[in-house]
Each structure stands twice: as C-alpha cells, then as structure tokens.
Amino acid sequence: MPGPRWRGNFKERGHRMTGPRDAILDVVNKKQGHLTADDIFFEVRKSYPGIGIATIYRTLDLFVRMGLVNKFDFGGGKSRYEFTSKEKHHHHLVCKNCGRVVDYDSFLDEETELIKKIEAELNRKHDFKIDSHQLDFYGLCKSCQREVK
Amino acid sequence: MPGPRWRGNFKERGHRMTGPRDAILDVVNKKQGHLTADDIFFEVRKSYPGIGIATIYRTLDLFVRMGLVNKFDFGGGKSRYEFTSKEKHHHHLVCKNCGRVVDYDSFLDEETELIKKIEAELNRKHDFKIDSHQLDFYGLCKSCQREVK
DNA sequence: TCCTTTATTGATAGTGATTCTCATTATTAT
DNA sequence: ATAATAATGAGAATCACTATCAATAAAGGA
Numbered sequence: 412m413p414g415p416r417w418r419g420n421f422k423e424r425g426h427r428m429t430g431p432r433d434a435i436l437d438v439v440n441k442k443q444g445h446l447t448a449d450d451i452f453f454e455v456r457k458s459y460p461g462i463g464i465a466t467i468y469r470t471l472d473l474f475v476r477m478g479l480v481n482k483f484d485f486g487g488g489k490s491r492y493e494f495t496s497k498e499k500h501h502h503h504l505v506c507k508n509c510g511r512v513v514d515y516d517s518f519l520d521e522e523t524e525l526i527k528k529i530e531a532e533l534n535r536k537h538d539f540k541i542d543s544h545q546l547d548f549y550g551l552c553k554s555c556q557r558e559v560k
Numbered sequence: 561m562p563g564p565r566w567r568g569n570f571k572e573r574g575h576r577m578t579g580p581r582d583a584i585l586d587v588v589n590k591k592q593g594h595l596t597a598d599d600i601f602f603e604v605r606k607s608y609p610g611i612g613i614a615t616i617y618r619t620l621d622l623f624v625r626m627g628l629v630n631k632f633d634f635g636g637g638k639s640r641y642e643f644t645s646k647e648k649h650h651h652h653l654v655c656k657n658c659g660r661v662v663d664y665d666s667f668l669d670e671e672t673e674l675i676k677k678i679e680a681e682l683n684r685k686h687d688f689k690i691d692s693h694q695l696d697f698y699g700l701c702k703s704c705q706r707e708v709k
Numbered sequence: 710t711c712c713t714t715t716a717t718t719g720a721t722a723g724t725g726a727t728t729c730t731c732a733t734t735a736t737t738a739t
Numbered sequence: 740a741t742a743a744t745a746a747t748g749a750g751a752a753t754c755a756c757t758a759t760c761a762a763t764a765a766a767g768g769a
Contacts, residue, residue, distance in 0.1 A: 541699035
C-alpha cells in the first residue's frame with residue numbers, strides 16, 4: 412500500500428491530497444488495461460458519486476506529470492491511461508478494426524537491448540533527451556479477421 | 561511522375577480522379593514531414609483555392625485506405641499524414657514539449673529483423689494478422705531541454 | 710460533342726473528446 | 740479555528756473530425 416509515498420510526493424510539489432485524487436488513483440491502480448477517461452469516470456463514480464468529468468481529466472493530467480500514470484494514444488480519438496508499473500514495461504498489439512489493445516512482453520530482453528542502443532545513438536545524433544518509447548503493432552484480431560472484407 | 565499509375569488504381573476501384581484529389585496528392589507528395597490536415601488544407605488552397613476542409617479529410621482517408629498515404633497519431637489531438645514511400649520506412653523521435661517529430665532510419669536493419677521475429681511470434685500467440693508497426697521515442701529536443709523546468 | 714449516371718464536392722450543422730471559466734468548497738499551514 | 744489558496748463541479752467553450760445534402764463534375768456511351 413504505497414499511499415503514504417504519494418502523499419509525500421504531493422506535498423513536496425505543492426499539491427494537496429484530496430478525496431477525488433485518492434479515488435481516481437485507486438481506480439487506475441486496481442483496474443487493468445488501457446482505460447479511457449470515460450472508463451475511469453464511470454468507475455470512480457461508484458466510490459465518489461459527485462465527481463465531475465473535468466476533475467478526471469485534470470487529475471489524470473497531474474498524475475501523468477508526476478509520473479504516476481502513463482498516457483497512450485493509439486489513434487481513434489481517445490487518450491488512454493494506465494498506472495505506471497515500472498517493473499513490467501510492455502508493448503502493444505492494436506486491432507485496427509475494433510480497437511482492442513493487447514499487451515505483450517515476450518522478446519522484451521532483446522527489444523530492450525536494441526532500444527537502449529538506439530536511444531543512445533539518437534541522443535547523440537539528434538540531441539534529444541529520450542525518456543520513453545512506445546512500440547505498437549497494428550493488425551486485425553482473431554474475430555475481426557473474418558468479419559472484415 | 562507516377563500520375564498515370566494512380567489514375568489506373570483509382571479507376572480499378574471505382575474512384576474518379578478529380579482536381580481536389582490531384583492537388584492534395586501533389587501537396588502530400590512534395591511537402592515533407594508529418595502534416596496535419598490543416599497544414600495540408602492551407603497548402604492545397606494555394607493551388608486549389610475553393611477546396612473545403614471536409615474534402616481534405618475525406619480524401620486523406622481515401623488515400624490511407626488505398627495505401628498512398630500513412631496516417632500517424634503521436635498524441636496531441638491531431639492526426640498526421642505522410643506520403644507512403646515504401647523504400648524508406650522509418651521510426652520517430654517526438655519532442656514531448658514542442659511536438660516536433662524527427663524521422664530516423666539508422667539501425668533499421670537490426671530493428672527490422674527483430675520486428676519480423678516479434679510479428680511472427682505475436683501472430684502465432686495472439687492470432688493477430690499484423691500488417692504494420694510504429695516505434696516512437698519520446699523526449700525533449702535540444703531547444704526544449706533548456707526552456708523546460 | 711452532348712447526355713446520362715452517379716461519384717464527388719463545398720458549406721454547414723453536428724458530434725465527441727477535452728479544456729476553460731468561475732463561483733464555491735476543502736486542505737494545509739498557522 | 741482561521742486565513743490563504745489549491746481543488747472542485749457545472750457548464751460553456753474549443754477543437755478536430757464527421758455527417759448531411761443540394762449542387763457539381765467525372766466517365767462512359769450515343
């Protein structure tokens with residue numbers, strides 16, 4: 412239960428720990444998958460009924476800036492959020508038809524090695540300070556393979 | 561000047577080659593970088609003043625379906641379009657502050673090899689028919705490294 | 710070249726996600 | 740407690756993109 416850690420982090424940065432923030436962090440922490448703001452909104456309402464959608468967006472944005480949550484964009488017009496769990500980085504498999512996103516982490520060792528190499532090279536060559544990356548594969552999932560064209 | 565090739569492709573699929581389509585393809589073909597619909601809109605207006613924004617979106621969508629243009633989403637709420645040049649696939653370096661996108665194609669051989677391997681594995685394991693991928697690195701570009709925090 | 714069919718277009722209204730505004734409320738330090 | 744001010748909720752506003760629809764213009768044939 413890392414709660415106290417966050418609290419410390421919040422205070423340091425001049426932020427306050429509030430009911431809505433607790434509730435949102437709780438949902439993002441427990442629910443898995445790449446949640447949309449709406450997913451989170453409806454879920455948080457169960458434990459904090461009065462919450463407004465604006466607070467969801469504001470809070471998620473704060474969490475992203477604090478590094479507690481990762482924000483992804485797979486196309487389709489909605490941002491997706493996920494609790495940051497540094498010990499299991501993963502990549503994505505996105506269905507171009509239904510939008511389903513599957514995580515995978517096989518090959519990660521090989522990938523990680525290569526990616527480190529690339530990062531160093533890009534850092535040097537383009538003067539970028541790289542801190543993250545995203546590798547997504549696009550295609551059709553099993554059920555969409557039939558139904559489409 | 562591959563114009564005639566497109567024309568053939570259009571006819572086959574029951575599409576017509578029109579002024580707006582020519583103008584848009586021309587811009588996407590000549591201008592480089594990852595253009596937003598608006599970038600393209602303003603540019604096409606120079607050679608085809610009466611064009612409407614809806615036609616830009618419709619046409620880009622058609623081109624994407626035909627494989628003439630690639631559509632990307634780096635977050636930030638705008639889709640980006642780029643002429644498909646099959647001989648030089650590349651990956652991206654995105655500045656999280658100013659949104660600038662830099663292409664790179666070093667390491668592509670190693671990357672390609674690994675990515676093929678991963679695709680085959682994912683295909684088998686998750687029953688996905690994968691047809692493309694996107695690898696983006698995120699960080700701060702040279703000029704943004706100073707100005708931020 | 711003119712005609713017919715129908716894909717395409719431009720204008721504009723509509724949609725859906727996200728952000729902004731602002732008066733009210735809730736936290737934190739005192 | 741109390742003051743100072745960060746955070747919230749409601750709703751308006753914005754922004755990218757899509758749908759609607761009457762008018763226009765390709766393409767093929769006469």
